[in-house]
Amino acid sequence: MGHILTAGQKTPDATGKTATGAPLSRLDPRTRILAAVTFAIVTVGCSWIPVLLAALAVAAGLAVLSGLPVGPTLRRMAAMDGFIVFLIALLPFTTPGDPLVTIWGVTASRQGLMLAIDILLTANAVVLALLALVGSMEPVTLGHALHRLRMPEALVHLMMFTIRYVEVLHAEYLRLRQAMKARGFRPSTDWHSLRSLGYLVGMVLVRAVDRSERVLGAMKCRGFSGRLPLLHAYAYGPRDAAFAAVLGAALLALCLAEVSHGAA
Amino acid sequence: MHIVDGALANPVVLGGAALAAGGIALGLRYLPLERIPAAGVLSAAFFVASLIHVPIGPSSVHLILNGLAGLVLGWAAFPALFVGLLLQAVFFGFGGLTVLGVNTLAIALPAVIVHYLCRSGMRAGNPVIAALWGGIGGALAIALTTALVGLALTLSGGAFFLAARLVFFAHIPVMVVEALLSAAAVYLAARVKPDLFFTLKGAS
Structure with missing residues (x-):
């Protein structure tokens, strides 16, 4: 993955997390981790393309709020897409279903194409939300927050x-x-x-x-006794509650849209 | 080699997460606090090694070195490689969040298998024999990893079977590279610091 690391961003310590003052950085780190996990589970659970597009939009909104640098973040996403393009490019040809086009005597199916788009959108939405919510915090903070969780x-x-x-x-x-x-x-x-x-x-x-x-x-x-004291005491505040309510409502809307489409 | 979110069926994701959690719990039992610094620094070393790109003709591959990680870390490879994958996913956007369990299993289980198969070679005390087993372990770990990735994909839907097979064959050059490179690394370590292969093992 060296090709996506530029001179100033070689390791997790220096991956553009100086985003102080960004709205998301004022949230409790635990809120951000839990939000990323919930977002990932909901997005992976959905498969209707419009819902996934909405999820990607939510993730993009989070990325804006996180103050991540745009260029490097897009480059990371492109690197991941380059990784999976080989895998999903074959899907239309190997999934049985309604024929769409035929290339060199191999038929691509509409279902396969939909599946490929589904995976592409899901993967990008989850990775973008993850980079925005968790990737924008100090690695040490992540450790402390995971300990508290x-x-x-x-x-x-x-x-x-x-x-x-x-x-x-x-x-x-x-x-x-x-x-x-x-x-x-x-x-x-x-x-x-x-x-x-x-x-x-x-x-x-x-x-x-x-x-x-x-x-x-x-x-x-220095008298290491087997325990490293983790000093940070975190407290959920009104900001966390507001953020959880907004994101929760958005995710609930995605779920309802998915379920209603499935029922129709 | 990383699987992304959304590609796998839910039972595969859950099964992978459960097995990975079990492996991590087992691995942590081999890590009393005395050994955590060594495991942590080695985990960082493997993270750095995965940044090395080896040219293959006009293209290049990055190293995985999970076979070498198994030889050095034993069961501790599970928590150590999990930490590496978690940091990669969170800070570099590689892989995904819900598939973290499956990815950990695909990388760390081969490491543990290599540890059991090749440990007698490491004990022989002869750098050439150790290097030979290191090479076998390096190739085997990549073969098993691609096989596990293929298995996870195929279990999620028959449509992936062709892609899974292609991934396996595309990784044959990677196996050769990892085998030769692991053999050279083991040869050097066995001459300079044979303890490397025993520091993190033995009864806890």
Whole structure:
């Protein structure tokens, strides 16, 4: 996924979450996580195209409110679409149903096309809402909020360590890579490149374990007792209630539209 | 390789989530607090390694390295790779939210299988033998991952079967790349720091 990361946005620590002052950033982080999950479940549950278009519009509205940078966000969505286009492009041809067009003797069905559009819209709506609601918060805040939402403590700690050291190890990786470049390494499709990159990966892992031993030593030295205090105390406020009411009403409307279409 | 929201049938999504939750719970039992820093830093290392692009002819692939993750982390690969996938979904928009369970299972279960199949090779104490098993593990993990992705898609509807088979064959070059690269990484680690393959394992 390196191709969608620009120089300033290499790791979760720097993915454009300086969106202070944006309306969504004043909500309780737990509200935003729960909203993203609810939105995802409702959207995945719907399959009528107009409903999915409305869901995508809701997600776009959330993205505007979150203050995410437009360019990088669209680039991420395009990268994801490029990923799945291969998968869904085949669907019209492999789903049985009313014939639509025939290409090279293979018939595309209308049902298959609808299914492909369904998946495309669902995936984009959910990812956009997720980036807007959760992706726009500080990774550390995400860890604290998940802890308050009863994610197991060990998993939260594991995640906090990962968030912290992705940045550090990425810098280390870039240093090693630069050293290779200085010695004239240019990656291509040959045994030498694969072996060199393999050694690079091995070295990053070895250094990671060495580093973790020093980290553990330093933590013990400071009396690490097995618990990291998570200081943030969160409180739901009137803003959260208002947001939950508006989003809840929108999602309920989507559900009702879906059900009424299914009944008709 | 990530599956997105909306592509799978509900029973597949729920089943995947339940199995992934079980795997994560089991993995956390192998992680007493003493080992969490090591697991967290290694999880970050695999996250960084997945940013490496290897050229294949005019195109390039990014690494997954779940076989290597299994060799190093054992059962802890489940929580570690879950954290990686969660961060990728939330901050990069890769994969999806409801399919997180299925994606975790597709990446982490092969890692655990490779851990069991190849661990004797790691114990041999010979870097060449370790590298050989590392290569086998690297290729096997990708093969199993594509097979699991294909299975999840096929269970969700027969229309995906052709796509699933194509995904599998399209990943054969990736298997070769991952096998050779994992073998080289294991060879280096086995010479420089053989402990790497045992730090996170053993009785908790």
